[in-house]
Amino acid sequence: MSQRTAIVIDTPPTSNGDLHVGHLAGPFMAADVHARYLRALGRPVVFSSGTDDSQTYVLASARRKGRTPEDLCGQSWHDIKQTLVDMGISLDGFAPYDDRYRASSLDFVTALHAAGKFRLKKVLLPYSERDGEFLVEGLVCGYCPVCLVESRGGLCESCGHPNNFDELLQPRSTVDPEDVVTHREAEILVLPMEEYRERLIAYYAEKRERLRPHTIGLVDELLAKPLPDFPITYPISWGIPAPFPETEGQVLNAWVEGIPAVMYCTAYAAEQLGEKHEDDHELWRAEHDAEVIYFIGFDNVYFWGLTHLALILAHEGKYVVPDTIISNEFYELENDKFSTSLGHVLYTKDLLREVPRDLIRFYLAVSCPEHQRTNFSREGLDKVAGRRLAEPWNRLANQLAKAVADLGIQSGVEGRELPVSADARQRAEAVLSRFRICYELSGYSLTRAADLIVAQLDRLNREALRPDQLGDLFYEVRALISGASPILIDLAAAVAEAGGFALQMEAPVLYAVAPFDVPLIGD
Incomplete structure (x- = not known):
């Protein structure tokens, strides 16, 4: 580097x-x-x-x-x-x-x-x-x-x-x-x-x-x-x-x-x-x-x-x-x-x-005038940031909170770690690799980075919340917000504080993760 x-x-x-x-x-x-x-x-x-x-x-x-x-x-x-x-x-x-x-x-x-x-x-x-x-x-x-x-x-x-x-x-x-x-x-x-x-x-x-x-x-x-x-x-x-x-x-x-x-x-x-x-x-x-x-x-x-x-x-x-x-x-x-x-x-x-500034930043990234004139619309901000970011993120956060509660695990308690599979580590690194491509100057694009946030939220929300894969999901959520952190600055700071870890642009090699409180957007 x-x-x-x-x-x-x-x-x-x-x-x-x-x-x-x-x-x-x-x-x-x-x-x-x-x-x-x-x-x-x-x-x-x-x-x-x-x-x-x-x-x-x-x-x-x-x-x-x-x-x-x-x-x-x-x-x-x-x-x-x-x-x-x-x-x-x-x-x-x-x-x-x-x-x-x-x-x-x-x-x-x-x-x-x-x-x-x-x-x-x-x-x-x-x-x-x-x-x-x-x-x-x-x-x-x-x-x-x-x-x-x-x-x-x-x-x-x-x-x-x-x-x-x-x-x-x-x-x-x-x-x-x-x-x-x-x-x-x-x-x-x-x-x-x-x-x-x-x-x-x-x-x-x-x-x-x-x-x-x-x-x-x-x-x-x-x-x-x-x-x-x-x-x-x-x-x-x-x-x-x-x-x-x-x-x-x-x-x-x-x-x-x-x-x-x-x-x-x-x-x-x-x-x-x-x-x-x-x-x-x-x-x-x-x-x-x-x-x-x-x-x-x-x-x-x-x-x-x-x-x-x-x-x-x-x-x-x-x-x-x-x-x-x-x-x-x-x-x-x-x-x-x-x-x-x-x-x-x-x-x-x-x-x-x-409007919370993360929602503004996300909408400005989605509608960034990179190659042609684009448009700000107050109605568009509410619709796009709400439907494509806040709603799916909050749905994922609530599902994770419920899954942790159902297992009787308290977030942030030392020693209560969940296993992370090799497949999850591979997926997390693939996602972060896509974010890095968006942020590198050779193909710099805030719009593609924002679209990537949306696509990965959709994918993670479709994952079945099986107890044996909960560690994978927490690990991939951590990777997603790491990649999104230059845009969603307040959410990233809240996640890092809740999890007690630093967000990185390369997926750390972890075999287990402790569950953490996933904050909501827009509250």
Whole structure:
């Protein structure tokens, strides 16, 4: 088994509000389950996140709400952190956006500037004539020049293609659609992406088998034509001031912060684990050979898979590149897109007041948007989680409790062990092997893992409860919940406590087991 440190990255959420269910259904759940799986195997893991305060989406949201962006960021950081804790997302650290964050980002980019990696370029940018400011990223919307769908500035969420500078069609302000938007010239720093074409092609030739089809398709489309220059600075007021003499008064493009931000988050999380390192970038240095794993939405593939990778490559071998990129599609709410501005949203904290989180986690796994858009339905959650998980699990738990009582055996009493057959040991290992396949990155799938839980519950409920096979059933229940433990975190903890044993991703060789109280779900 590899002992490389696994750096699990969930892309930092924008701090313009709390997390809704759609946020959790994609990268956060997927990253959490994989991190828990690796820990169960004994791998060293650093799983981290933070907030992306520099995004212009923060500024746009604050203006629409009549708040200061600083106030919105501060509240959002606390709300997001609490939601992640409440959902059982096992982050080793949720980093603050502070002076250390800003210094870490500046260290990363100033080294590239000193090495001559950036170029000055005159570009046309959308401009608000009324307010006298440039409109970029979350401040401007229009139509994507590639797929002609409604898009924000910088990137189209629908097709995944960038729309830099003046490429957005019919641009308008996201804060005030009546504002007159023109274009004005500005001189900014850019990263010439074409200079990294051959290295990007080589990277994706090597990693192709570890990527989902939609990611491969987008990367192929992007690399089939000239790569647009990536803006390093913008002439706007919100963000980290750029320290470059050529672009005085400008700020870093928020997307440039992505890689140094997650390096900083990694260092912060490692400190929470008791580790101390030379600086915020150390764990990412090539000599440490960490395995970096991204969990991202499809709409982030261009930035994280190309521009951010190019920024790493621009450091000429100093840092590791990501081993695997696991992307997901959009998650809808009642067959329509989540929309905070339109009030079509379900916040995770509100759902947690009504439904036990294991049932939520199970439903999010079953309906995970791995390869295409999927849908959250409140009725669907009750039906699917109830019929496919809670009812069969509770039926099995009650049958086991009755069988133990009928035998006059008290659960947890030392010396009252039940025999386990060789066939049961073989079946348990077969089940755990299937779970491991679901959790390994080569075929990572929360949906298949959740379906496996259902299938095995059905099988175990069909087993005849003969007294001489009761030990086999307890042993296989233990194996099932071990495999399900990265998803059903509360049930797994209760089973482990009731049985007095650690849950493992490989079936232990046991010839007898003591019966244990099997907790119910949803009580």
